[in-house]
Amino acid sequence: MPVIRACRECGQKNRIPAKYLASAGRCGNCKSALPPIAEPLAVDMELFDEVIQTPPFPFSWTSGRIGVDHAGWRLRR
Numbered sequence: 001m002p003v004i005r006a007c008r009e010c011g012q013k014n015r016i017p018a019k020y021l022a023s024a025g026r027c028g029n030c031k032s033a034l035p036p037i038a039e040p041l042a043v044d045m046e047l048f049d050e051v052i053q054t055p056p057f058p059f060s061w062t063s064g065r066i067g068v069d070h071a072g073w074r075l076r077r
Contacts, residue, residue: 001047007032018050 002015012029016037025034043051 001050003037003041003047005034005037007034018047021051 002017003021004013005016006013007027007030009032010027010030012027014025014028014034016025016034021041022036024036026032027034041047
């Protein structure tokens with residue numbers, strides 16, 4: 001379920017798939033930059049599930065282990 005965003009330059013409505021909400025893109029009409037969504041979104045359960053199922057980074061849980069993420073932070077899992 002994509003999120004619809006209007007281009008700031010030309011007003012064209014663009015469909016942004018959930019897995020690309022945190023990524024920069026381009027308008028399909030005028031090719032101007034569409035920055036990542038920086039404000040909170042009102043979502044339904046379907047979109048929420050899609051967003052958390054496709055994070056923009058590799059991630060996995062291993063019970064009882066401490067690991068390091070890509071930025072070097074220690075994580076307790």
